[in-house]
Amino acid sequence: MNAPDPSQSQAAAPIDRAALPTDTFDWGAMKWLVTPSNTPGAKMTLGEVLLMPGKGHTEHHHPDAEEILYFLSGEGEQTLGGGAPFPVRAGDAVYVPLGAKHSTINTGWEPLRVIAIYNPGGPELGLRTLEGFKQTPVGELAGWARVK
Numbered sequence: 062m063n064a065p066d067p068s069q070s071q072a073a074a075p076i077d078r079a080a081l082p083t084d085t086f087d088w089g090a091m092k093w094l095v096t097p098s099n100t101p102g103a104k105m106t107l108g109e110v111l112l113m114p115g116k117g118h119t120e121h122h123h124p125d126a127e128e129i130l131y132f133l134s135g136e137g138e139q140t141l142g143g144g145a146p147f148p149v150r151a152g153d154a155v156y157v158p159l160g161a162k163h164s165t166i167n168t169g170w171e172p173l174r175v176i177a178i179y180n181p182g183g184p185e186l187g188l189r190t191l192e193g194f195k196q197t198p199v200g201e202l203a204g205w206a207r208v209k
Contacts, residue, residue: 079199081199083197084194084195085195086191086195087193088116089111089167089172090110091109093108095108095182096108104182106179106180106183106184107178108177111172111173114167114170116166117137117173119166123159125181126184128156129177130155130176131154132149132150132152132175135174136149137165138168141163
């Protein structure tokens with residue numbers, strides 16, 4: 062018989078997005094709902110990402126993690142592994158292999174809303190080192206400024 066998993070001993074409860082900080086850049090915002098650093102026992106990361114119209118997360122890679130992107134709403138353009146850009150929209154999923162270069166750009170008029178999953182979790186911490194990173198504390202709203 063297997064020993065009980067200590068991470069399973071806590072009561073199950075939904076994760077309240079309002080109880081989490083919001084990470085922002087000039088290109089969008091994200092909330093990390095499940096991470097190894099905020100969820101006991103978690104080995105993966107799950108986050109919700111909003112990319113503003115005409116903006117996006119330019120080419121980058123995660124050398125130690127694979128990623129799955131699931132598009133909830135909006136329209137965009139995805140690159141993967143140096144290949145040609147291809148369109149993405151609500152209902153599409155993209156698997157990004159470990160270390161593959163990729164980018165996601167919003168080509169529509171509304172925010173492009175994406176669920177991002179990292180396996181293993183941890184790449185979300187690297188975003189904090191990028192230029193323009195700002196974390197909005199719990200209870201405060203991330204402001205958006207229109208550029209002329």
